[in-house]
Amino acid sequence: GKTTTTAMIAHAMRASGRDAGYVIGGEAPDFCVHAKRGSDPWLVLEADEYGRAFHHYTPRIAVLTNCESDHLDYYGSQAALEEAFLRYVSTVKPDGALVVGIDAPRAEVLAAKLQVQRADVQIVTASTRTAADYRIESADDSYEVSTPGGVICGSLKQPGEYQRQNAAVALAALEVAGFDGPLAAQALSTFNGVNRRFQLHGEMNDVVVLDDYAHHPTEVSAAIAAARQRWPDRRVVVLFQPHTYTRTAYLIDGFRTCFAGADAVYTVDTYAARAMTGDELNSEQLASEIVAPSARYAGSIAQSAELAADNARAGDLIITMGAGDIGAAGPIIISRLGGTR
Structure with a gap:
């Protein structure tokens, strides 16, 4: 915070x-x-x-x-x-x-x-x-x-x-x-927040798309809980972009369980902000480690955005999440939901 x-x-x-x-x-x-x-x-x-x-x-x-x-x-x-x-x-x-x-x-x-x-x-x-x-x-x-x-x-x-x-x-x-x-x-009461912190991308065909900077397990859990508070009746779908391979590795215990409040999770290719050291986990490995809900590795930002949009249901809340460039997925999702493919 x-x-x-x-x-x-x-x-x-x-x-x-x-x-x-x-x-x-x-x-x-x-x-x-x-x-x-x-x-x-x-x-x-x-x-x-x-x-x-x-x-x-x-x-x-x-x-x-x-x-x-x-x-x-x-x-x-x-x-x-x-x-x-x-x-x-x-x-x-x-x-x-x-x-x-x-x-x-x-x-x-x-x-x-x-x-x-x-x-x-x-x-x-x-x-x-x-x-x-x-x-x-x-x-x-x-x-x-x-x-x-x-x-x-x-x-x-x-x-x-x-x-x-x-x-x-x-x-x-x-x-x-x-x-x-x-x-x-x-x-x-007039404070409008910070960009990429629970920021609305838009809404299309009764699917709400948010963007959030959460990239640590505690932040991920808190963001999902906040989404549940604001939209208790929506299915919560998370597109998560890990931030560096090393962070994924040393925080893996938290990442295994922090998505539990979501209904569906897609992991996106890791944003590699710093060099690899040899002790890392990639996004595909992260998906296999998440305990609940069952997570799916979705590839690049574009691929994951298209996959999320194609599997979206009316009433869904989709959150693009991470500290890298995952925010670029939001406009792709909105466009695809609107029929522009």
């Missing part, structure tokens, strides 16, 4: 009339550009863990949404990754704050370690599931957040528990930064 949370915070700051700067690692409809230097003292920066890039900042407020197993091709082990995250949160300025989403267990552990090392840092927690400084509860897309100062009510355009988690963390960071919580929640 780094990109979405960054965009949420920047959107709320700017909606308050402040010319806050921002650096967002994705395209967001509410922003004309990825980055802008504002005249306000606040800059909202998306910090990336790959290559330890997030060690180069000294934030007044650090936000930690999770510490999932990822980029292990670079870090080598989960322990090394967690040590890098601990160093990131340790870069907070004296008497600064860490806002942490404690629904992610490793993030909560890192916050506890920081509290021991840096008594000067204020630890602020946010959760959808358990007691926290900012506890968000919802009914559909509306929510209530219990905060140290009272209850804040709001709504989101995007469905899913993970979006509510993002909102809870964003509201916590905004209040810690001195912004008005209810006004921030009002701004989040």
Whole structure:
């Protein structure tokens, strides 16, 4: 949720009339550009863990949404990754704050370690599931957040528990930064999300086609759950493009079960963003490893899009999913559903 949370915070700051700067690692409809230097003292920066890039900042407020197993091709082990995250949160300025989403267990552990090392840092927690400084509860897309100062009510355009988690963390960071919580929640109700995050491709012949950036098992499961929340009566079909052969290999335990909420899964040729090392799994192998539902290897983006369209039923929801170029499948599906072949 780094990109979405960054965009949420920047959107709320700017909606308050402040010319806050921002650096967002994705395209967001509410922003004309990825980055802008504002005249306000606040800059909202998306910090990336790959290559330890997030060690180069000294934030007044650090936000930690999770510490999932990822980029292990670079870090080598989960322990090394967690040590890098601990160093990131340790870069907070004296008497600064860490806002942490404690629904992610490793993030909560890192916050506890920081509290021991840096008594000067204020630890602020946010959760959808358990007691926290900012506890968000919802009914559909509306929510209530219990905060140290009272209850804040709001709504989101995007469905899913993970979006509510993002909102809870964003509201916590905004209040810690001195912004008005209810006004921030009002701004989040107008937030239009981030491209490739639960983004609608279109609808044709009662088949809805979405695009989502999910490429980690936790993200895949969350995106499918959000789809079920928004469209409970539709059959969910996933076209999944693995992102690198090595990531598929070291996350295979999660990939075996994370698609369980879908009704059908097609795996698409792997997006090989980085070089092969010899310890990998390709997309066809991934399909054979998925426990449920039974997955089918579908080949290239074009081949998988055509296969999904040809097997679609009225009432289906098709999600193109992955961090590579799988978004190109959406227009092919829409076109083929419309009879243009």
